[in-house]
Amino acid sequence: MRVLVLILGERARPLAERIAAATDSNVTLAAPGEVRREIQAAFRQGRPIIGVCASAILIRSLSPLLADKHEEPPVIAISENGRSIVPLLGGHRGANRIARDLAELVGGHAAITTASDLSLGLALDEPPRGWRMATNPDFRRFVSARLNGEPCRLIGDAPWLRAGGIEFVEEAHDEIIITYEALQPSAHRLVYHQPRLALGIGCERNAPAENIRTLVHSILDGHGLSSLAIAGVFSIDIKAAEPAIHDLAAELRVPARFFTNVELEAEKERLQTPSDLVFTETGCHGVAEGAALRAAGPEAQLLVAKRIGQRCTCAIALAAEPIDTMAAGRPRGQLAVLGIGPGSAGWRTAEIIREIRHAEDIVGYGLYLDLIRDLTDAQNLHPFPLGDEAERCRLALDLAADGRRVALVSSGDAGVYGMASLVMELLADNADGAWQRVDLRVCPGVSAMQAAAARAGAPLGHDFCAISLSDLMTPWPAIEARLRAAARADFVIALYNPVSTRRRDGFLRALEVLREARPPGTPVVIARNLGREGERISTLTMARLDIDNVDMLSLVIIGSRETRSIPRLHGPDWIFTPRGYASS
Numbered sequence: 001m002r003v004l005v006l007i008l009g010e011r012a013r014p015l016a017e018r019i020a021a022a023t024d025s026n027v028t029l030a031a032p033g034e035v036r037r038e039i040q041a042a043f044r045q046g047r048p049i050i051g052v053c054a055s056a057i058l059i060r061s062l063s064p065l066l067a068d069k070h071e072e073p074p075v076i077a078i079s080e081n082g083r084s085i086v087p088l089l090g091g092h093r094g095a096n097r098i099a100r101d102l103a104e105l106v107g108g109h110a111a112i113t114t115a116s117d118l119s120l121g122l123a124l125d126e127p128p129r130g131w132r133m134a135t136n137p138d139f140r141r142f143v144s145a146r147l148n149g150e151p152c153r154l155i156g157d158a159p160w161l162r163a164g165g166i167e168f169v170e171e172a173h174d175e176i177i178i179t180y181e182a183l184q185p186s187a188h189r190l191v192y193h194q195p196r197l198a199l200g201i202g203c204e205r206n207a208p209a210e211n212i213r214t215l216v217h218s219i220l221d222g223h224g225l226s227s228l229a230i231a232g233v234f235s236i237d238i239k240a241a242e243p244a245i246h247d248l249a250a251e252l253r254v255p256a257r258f259f260t261n262v263e264l265e266a267e268k269e270r271l272q273t274p275s276d277l278v279f280t281e282t283g284c285h286g287v288a289e290g291a292a293l294r295a296a297g298p299e300a301q302l303l304v305a306k307r308i309g310q311r312c313t314c315a316i317a318l319a320a321e322p323i324d325t326m327a328a329g330r331p332r333g334q335l336a337v338l339g340i341g342p343g344s345a346g347w348r349t350a351e352i353i354r355e356i357r358h359a360e361d362i363v364g365y366g367l368y369l370d371l372i373r374d375l376t377d378a379q380n381l382h383p384f385p386l387g388d389e390a391e392r393c394r395l396a397l398d399l400a401a402d403g404r405r406v407a408l409v410s411s412g413d414a415g416v417y418g419m420a421s422l423v424m425e426l427l428a429d430n431a432d433g434a435w436q437r438v439d440l441r442v443c444p445g446v447s448a449m450q451a452a453a454a455r456a457g458a459p460l461g462h463d464f465c466a467i468s469l470s471d472l473m474t475p476w477p478a479i480e481a482r483l484r485a486a487a488r489a490d491f492v493i494a495l496y497n498p499v500s501t502r503r504r505d506g507f508l509r510a511l512e513v514l515r516e517a518r519p520p521g522t523p524v525v526i527a528r529n530l531g532r533e534g535e536r537i538s539t540l541t542m543a544r545l546d547i548d549n550v551d552m553l554s555l556v557i558i559g560s561r562e563t564r565s566i567p568r569l570h571g572p573d574w575i576f577t578p579r580g581y582a583s584s
Contacts, residue, residue, distance in 0.1 A: 004042040004049045006030055012052040012080045015106065019050055019078075021357045022105055026350040036061040048074040048094060050102070055086055062089070074098055082106035087113075097126045120146060122164035124190065130322055131160075131192055132228040138187035145174060152176060158192065180229035180318065182220070194322045195231030195254075198300070200292030201245055202235060202278075203312040209244040215309030216248065219316065223304055231323035232257050234291035236264055236282055240332040241437040244312075257295065257329030258403075264290035272305040292317035295328040330403030333438045335396055337423055338407055339414040339445025340372055344531030347446040348372075355443055356407050363396040364409030371532075372409065393423045401434035413447040417468055417496055448555045449494035452527035455537045457566070457574035459525055459557050464492035464577075469499075469506045476506065483510055487517035492563060492577055495556040499547065507547050514558055518542050523565045523575045525557040526550055539565065539572040 003025040007016045016027045030038045039061040042049050051058045055077035062075065066089075074095035075088045085108045087095035099110035124143060127133055136142065146152070151167040156178025162168065176190045177183060185191045203212060220227055233249040235242075237258040249256035261283035267290040268274060274285035284290055288306045296317035304316040336355040341347030356362065356375045366383035369376075382399075384392050396408040410418035420442045427435055453460045465486050471479060486493050493514070499507045520543035528536045528551070538549065542558070550556060559577065566574040 002026075002047060004028060004038070004047050006038060006049065006051045006053065008035060008053050008057070015078070015080060015082050016052045018106065019052070019102065022101075023050070024354070024358065026354065040065060043073060043075070046071075046073045048076075048090075048098065050076045050078060050098070052078050052080060055088060058088055076102065078102060078106075078108070082108045084109060084111060086111045094126070096123055120165045122160065127192060128160050130195055134183070134185045134191040134193065134226065134228060136185035136190060138185070139190070141187040142174065142190055150174065154178075156192075180226060182224050182226040193226050193229040195229065195325070196296075196319045196322055197225060197229045197231060197303070198292045198295035198317045198319060198323060198328075199230050199233050199252075200235065200288040200290065200295070200315040200317065201233055201239075201248070201312065202287035202291075202314075203239060203242060203244060205242070207242070207244050207311040209247040211310045212244045212248050212312045212314070213251065215307060215312055215314050219304055219307055219314055223316075225303070225316065227252055230254055231319070232295065232325040232328065234259065234295040234329055236261060236284065236287045236291065237330070237437070238282065238433065239287075241439075246332070255325050255331060257325060257331055259291055259294050259329045263294055263329075267293045270302070272302055288313040288315040289317075291315075291329075295319075295323060295325075297321070297323070333400035333403045334405045334441070335400035335423070335438050336407045336441050336443055337396075337410070337414045337418075337420045338443040339410045339412050339416075339418055339447070340368060341446040342412055342448045342451045342530035342532075343371060344451075345374065347451060347531055349443070349445060351443050352445055355441075356409075358405060359407035360405045361396075361399045362407045362409060363392050363399070365392070365411075368409045368411055389419065389422055390426070393419060393426055397423065397426065397435045397438060400438040400440075410445070411448070413445045413450075415442055415444065416447045416449075416466065448496070448527070448530055449557065451530045452494070452525060452537070452555050452557055455527060455530070456525040456539060456557070456572070458576040459492055459523070459559055459563055460494075461577040462492065462560070462562065462580050464494065466494040466496060468496040469510055470497035470503070471506060476509075479506070480509065480513060483513045487514050490517075490560045490562075492560045493558045495558065497552070498550045498554055498556050500552045504547060507550065511545065511547075515542060518558065519561070522561070523559040523563045523573070525575055526554055527557075528554045530555070537572055539575050
């Protein structure tokens with residue numbers, strides 16, 4: 001569940017942004033009078049809360065809601081300088097672990113006060129990354145015995161347990177077991193699992209998720225294997241876009257990773273049920289067994305040979321050591337096509353910020369990448385000169401097809417004269433299966449016409465349209481036909497790309513068309529360098545609009561017959577278009 005990273009003022013934002021990036025969340029600036037509501041709403045939803053603020057604020061806000069400590073989510077207070085990190089609630093529900101992680105992230109001190117953590121030197125219910133503990137309703141009884149100094153035996157290898165304050169002996173009534181089997185925990189037994197099982201899956205296109213889920217759980221139950229020991233769900237790369245595989249991985253809370261047919265064919269000699277038919281279809285003799293063995297490594301053994309379900313297959317391999325899923329196969333690539341707004345950092349949406357920080361590679365026009373330098377750190381930047389739009393999109397698709405997390409950056413909104421439509425065009429015209437398997441998302445941004453309208457007032461308050469005057473991709477007769485239709489229909493018109501150093505006649509011809517349908521007093525907005533240094537917003541009338549008023553960095557909004565202006569004491573007139581209800 002998404003973490004609430006809460007701040008009360010901008011002074012705490014730099015630290016909060018680091019925390020948000022590390023926790024895949026957003027920073028929430030609580031407005032005065034809304035602090036308690038924000039905190040209580042997150043608490044009721046069970047969301048972890050990290051407040052970059054005084055701990056008393058969190059305590060006073062949550063005190064009326066405290067009832068069952070077994071149900072409360074993690075609540076952590078961290079000082080604005082990052083030195084003090086205090087888990088206030090939910091210590092054994094993740095707060096202590098989060099506090100330690102934050103301390104490592106920002107170089108502060110995690111003030112852990114939980115008795116078992118202090119006495120034993122470790123948190124038995126918060127094992128290291130990669131380990132999982134089987135749910136144990138009698139956990140507290142087991143811990144209580146350890147706090148009383150009662151010994152227990154350890155079955156299996158777990159150096160992190162031996163490094164604590166628990167006394168381990170050869171023979172004892174209580175035990176801690178490290179296993180991949182589905183053993184039942186109790187008041188006298190804790191069970192831990194490492195990621196040593198590789199789950200190989202093959203399936204037909206669009207196989208129902210329920211089919212795969214039923215097959216997998218029947219195999220686990222039939223062989224006494226714990227789902228908590230599964231490192232990941234593995235398959236062939238041509239199945240990287242199958243929803244059922246990703247649904248299974250999400251249910252098991254493990255990654256889905258994929259191999260090429262060449263990698264899987266290298267496992268042919270280890271397969272128990274090789275198939276010439278599968279080879280004909282995929283280029284390898286076994287998908288489920290091959291993927292499981294490939295992921296589990298050269299010393300792995302096939303615990304469960306290929307089992308066939310309805311439109312799917314499954315196999316399970318046991319690795320000699322815990323499986324590093326980051327090194328096993330590739331994930332499904334992700335491509336986020338996004339708009340960063342006209343230029344101002346304040347116009348970036350929370351989704352855009354998250355996608356940029358989440359990306360491994362960022363592709364875009366060099367100027368756009370410069371505008372987001374504050375959000376980039378270890379990402380690979382791929383700057384392009386002005387133009388080369390198709391090459392930008394191809395590179396972004398290629399990187400994503402290679403399993404990378406990619407952000408393709410546009411200014412404004414990516415879907416408004418941006419990169420999104422070009423990416424779609426390339427996908428439509430190219431049968432490259434690797435591109436088709438990419439997890440593609442288009443993330444909306446603030447468009448230039450929205451920003452210009454907001455600066456000028458509300459000229460887009462009623463029906464409007466946008467028309468680009470660039471004839472690089474659209475022939476001028478089509479542009480002129482759209483101008484005449486929009487003028488005749490009395491739309492407010494946002495003119496993109498009004499002029500360039502080599503293209504000026506189009507704007508003059510557009511003025512002729514629009515002046516035929518608009519009176520001389522029609523309000524006009526010219527917005528230049530929106531959100532950047534040198535921003536200038538001008539309001540004038542059709543009679544005064546001239547080509548010398550605009551350049552290639554400008555956007556022009558032509559009002560309708562209903563658009564009005566309001567003089568103000570300082571700055572250009574406000575411009576607005578009534579919503580039209582008064583005349584209905």
